[in-house]
Amino acid sequence: MSKITNIVLVAVIAVAPLVAWKFGHLGAEQILYFGKMVAGWFAWTVAVSVVYWVLEALFPFLVARSSTDGSFARTERN
Amino acid sequence: MEGAAAEVAFMAASAGKAFITLMDPVRLMYLGAGCMMGLVLGIIPGIGGLAGTAMLLPFTFAMDPYTAFALLLGLGATTATGDPIPAVLFGVPGGAASAATVLDGFPMAKKGQAGRALSAAYMSSLMGGVFGAFLMFVSIPVLRPAMLFLGSPELLAFSVLGISMVAILSGSAPLRGLAAGCLGIMIAMIGTDPQSGVLRWTLDSLYLWDGLPLTPLLLGVFALPELCDLLIGRTTISADTSIANIYKGQIQGMKDCFRHWWLILRCSWIGGGIGSIPGISASVVDWLAYGHALKTEKGASRSFGKGDVRGVIASESANNAKEGGALLPTVAFGVPGSATMAILLGAFLIHGLVPGPDMLTKHLDITYAMVWSIALANILGAGMCYAFSPQFAKLSVLRFSLILPAVLGIIYIGAFEATRQWGDLYSLLAFGLLGWIMKQFKWPRPPLILGVVLGDTIERYLFISVERYGAGFLARPLVAILFTIAIIGLARPFLQDIRGHGGLKKMLTSFQAPRFQTSQLFTIFIICLVATMVGTALKWETSAKLVPLVVGAVALIAAGLSLFNDMCRRPESSPENMADHAMHQVAQQIGAADQKLHMDLTSDTAHLPARIISQRATRFFGYLVAFMGVMAVIGLIPTVAVFVIVFMRYENQERWSLIIPYTVVLLVSITFIFDSVMAVPWPPTLIGSWFPELKMIPSV
Numbered sequence: 091m092s093k094i095t096n097i098v099l100v101a102v103i104a105v106a107p108l109v110a111w112k113f114g115h116l117g118a119e120q121i122l123y124f125g126k127m128v129a130g131w132f133a134w135t136v137a138v139s140v141v142y143w144v145l146e147a148l149f150p151f152l153v154a155r156s157s158t159d160g161s162f163a164r165t166e167r168n
Numbered sequence: 169m170e171g172a173a174a175e176v177a178f179m180a181a182s183a184g185k186a187f188i189t190l191m192d193p194v195r196l197m198y199l200g201a202g203c204m205m206g207l208v209l210g211i212i213p214g215i216g217g218l219a220g221t222a223m224l225l226p227f228t229f230a231m232d233p234y235t236a237f238a239l240l241l242g243l244g245a246t247t248a249t250g251d252p253i254p255a256v257l258f259g260v261p262g263g264a265a266s267a268a269t270v271l272d273g274f275p276m277a278k279k280g281q282a283g284r285a286l287s288a289a290y291m292s293s294l295m296g297g298v299f300g301a302f303l304m305f306v307s308i309p310v311l312r313p314a315m316l317f318l319g320s321p322e323l324l325a326f327s328v329l330g331i332s333m334v335a336i337l338s339g340s341a342p343l344r345g346l347a348a349g350c351l352g353i354m355i356a357m358i359g360t361d362p363q364s365g366v367l368r369w370t371l372d373s374l375y376l377w378d379g380l381p382l383t384p385l386l387l388g389v390f391a392l393p394e395l396c397d398l399l400i401g402r403t404t405i406s407a408d409t410s411i412a413n414i415y416k417g418q419i420q421g422m423k424d425c426f427r428h429w430w431l432i433l434r435c436s437w438i439g440g441g442i443g444s445i446p447g448i449s450a451s452v453v454d455w456l457a458y459g460h461a462l463k464t465e466k467g468a469s470r471s472f473g474k475g476d477v478r479g480v481i482a483s484e485s486a487n488n489a490k491e492g493g494a495l496l497p498t499v500a501f502g503v504p505g506s507a508t509m510a511i512l513l514g515a516f517l518i519h520g521l522v523p524g525p526d527m528l529t530k531h532l533d534i535t536y537a538m539v540w541s542i543a544l545a546n547i548l549g550a551g552m553c554y555a556f557s558p559q560f561a562k563l564s565v566l567r568f569s570l571i572l573p574a575v576l577g578i579i580y581i582g583a584f585e586a587t588r589q590w591g592d593l594y595s596l597l598a599f600g601l602l603g604w605i606m607k608q609f610k611w612p613r614p615p616l617i618l619g620v621v622l623g624d625t626i627e628r629y630l631f632i633s634v635e636r637y638g639a640g641f642l643a644r645p646l647v648a649i650l651f652t653i654a655i656i657g658l659a660r661p662f663l664q665d666i667r668g669h670g671g672l673k674k675m676l677t678s679f680q681a682p683r684f685q686t687s688q689l690f691t692i693f694i695i696c697l698v699a700t701m702v703g704t705a706l707k708w709e710t711s712a713k714l715v716p717l718v719v720g721a722v723a724l725i726a727a728g729l730s731l732f733n734d735m736c737r738r739p740e741s742s743p744e745n746m747a748d749h750a751m752h753q754v755a756q757q758i759g760a761a762d763q764k765l766h767m768d769l770t771s772d773t774a775h776l777p778a779r780i781i782s783q784r785a786t787r788f789f790g791y792l793v794a795f796m797g798v799m800a801v802i803g804l805i806p807t808v809a810v811f812v813i814v815f816m817r818y819e820n821q822e823r824w825s826l827i828i829p830y831t832v833v834l835l836v837s838i839t840f841i842f843d844s845v846m847a848v849p850w851p852p853t854l855i856g857s858w859f860p861e862l863k864m865i866p867s868v
Contacts, residue, residue, distance in 0.1 A: 127839055135813070139813055139824060139827065142813050
């Protein structure tokens with residue numbers, strides 16, 4: 091049953107753009123806009139991540155981990 | 169006879185019109201979105217429907233009232249439907265309303281009957297929710313004729329009654345509740361006085377001339393403290409995430425509900441009835457229903473607590489029915505039946521609706537649309553739960569480092585929607601801090617919001633009543649009755665206190681030399697704040713200062729007495745041995761349900777040392793300030809990326825392979841929903857003014 095609902099979810103997500111395209115709500119312009127949006131935010135995310143990664147490597151005592159209060163949440167994870 | 173027929177025809181037409189209006193696909197979509205958000209918030213422990221409703225409110229500005237209330241009630245009505253999932257699977261209630269569900273739901277899951285328990289919870293939630301809506305539906309014809317005889321003095325009396333009841337039903341802190349309610353009324357009076365044109369407490373700021381907007385205040389007081397506690401407590405459910413066989417036994421769970429329909433009906437009645445009494449919180453309703461089932465069901469004393477499906481059914485049907493019950497006094501009298509309804513009152517004002525007679529005459533179709541929304545939301549919510557239980561179950565084990573950054577970004581967007589000025593964000597921060605401190609020191613927050621929401625109404629109706637009737641309005645029968653009830657409501661906790669101490673004489677001798685505690689600093693701060701406000705008000709014209717001075721004086725007396733009580737009250741003698749101690753604990757737990765009602769969420773970080781709490785809280789508010797600083801330079805959406813990355817790495821050392829896709833999906837979703845679909849106007853940025861070509865980037 092769980093697999094079925096997962097398949098339904100994926101199908102809905104996949105079919106939604108097709109339906110929108112069929113009824114004229116989705117054209118090349120929108121797809122281009124969406125593609126640009128994803129690429130742009132991906133580039134920005136990677137840029138910020140690289141900066142933080144470099145800072146972590148250079149100043150591990152400052153930004154590498156939350157050591158200020160002695161507890162480290164990673165240990166509390168599942 | 170003809171009049172009655174016309175009345176019935178009018179109500180039927182209004183109900184029909186409301187139903188047809190709500191059936192519009194776009195409105196249904198918003199209702200469904202509200203349900204989905206309600207379920208998610210119900211499932212994730214730590215945020216809850218209260219904060220969720222506050223977060224959604226700003227995004228309803230541009231909607232018509234039908235759509236707005238469909239979205240808000242969709243969320244409010246289904247929070248209680250989703251919260252049995254973590255309660256049953258992991259023994260951790262998603263919200264206060266499902267605390268009793270744990271008692272039988274979790275043992276059932278241990279016995280391999282998780283599917284049956286969840287199914288029974290969904291079905292009883294559905295039945296209870298629909299019953300609550302039905303209760304409101306049948307109450308409207310009864311209330312309508314009576315409402316037509318209400319004038320401004322009666323509406324004033326209802327508003328005063330509402331504030332007095334909520335303030336007094338503030339758990340074990342009635343004085344704090346009263347002081348908070350009065351402070352709320354004073355906050356509502358910030359801005360230009362409509363009668364005299366006097367600028368009241370505007371601090372020479374143009375932003376405050378029109379008064380403080382409700383949205384940042386609500387988000388600050390209710391949403392930010394939950395997020396802060398999430399960071400402090402680092403909430404995550406340490407449990408086996410295996411959710412196999414969650415569908416097994418679902419049919420049996422449904423059958424259980426139909427077999428115990430009479431129990432569902434009784435518990436729904438308890439939920440709806442108790443929910444309509446202002447001031448009684450959700451956390452009490454499920455216990456009362458559970459207690460009722462325990463007393464009345466055959467063999468319950470032996471099987472309850474060990475995995476009896478009737479325990480799940482009782483609490484779940486009651487906590488969903490309470491929503492319909494709570495809506496009734498909110499719509500009819502402007503007296504909110506719950507903390508969420510206090511926020512909903514704000515939605516009324518935002519959409520130009522005045523709770524009271526108008527809602528049962530001129531806007532009856534909107535009222536019926538609310539009833540339909542609650543009924544449909546419960547059906548949709550239960551349907552979604554049946555279909556997506558395993559997916560929802562996974563949500564309840566999300567780490568704080570995944571939840572917090574996404575929610576915080578949405579809160580900033582929502583707060584800025586109020587007046588689209590930076591002042592909104594400063595208000596958010598200031599009230600966030602105030603709300604968190606109030607929560608930590610067990611100052612009830614709903615009276616503050618209620619004061620803000622009803623403050624304007626009280627002053628307006630008081631002005632009209634005095635202008636129209638003079639002091640004679642106090643002699644009107646209903647006004648006199650309502651004021652008497654309000655006074656009794658105010659006096660009752662003090663009388664109980666006297667009785668609890670064995671008489672006035674004993675109570676007066678139970679004081680000691682003043683003892684100072686850190687928590688008293690906040691009360692001293694409130695006293696100083698109110699005293700400064702009252703001092704400023706003394707210089708105003710009589711008409712502008714009358715209400716502020718009266719309310720300020722009451723706030724000062726209440727806060728002063730609360731401080732005196734805290735400092736000088738001799739602590740109650742502690743039990744001498746372990747057995748006495750255990751008896752005391754049990755008595756306290758039993759008594760808590762009907763005596764110490766706390767109309768607010770309590771902080772669950774009390775187990776941590778004060779040093780850790782203050783360090784983590786400082787870090788949280790430091791994040792907020794830094795967020796605003798970076799946002800002023802590069803814009804909101806790019807700041808979300810910076811914040812998510814820093815937060816996830818610094819706070820929880822998340823893997824880059826999770827951080828990067830998570831951030832990209834979040835940014836794309838925010839851009840799509842708020843920039844492309846909702847066309848939210850963004851705050852101006854420095855980088856945008858330096859390099860205008862960068863303004864093509866959303867929010868820069």
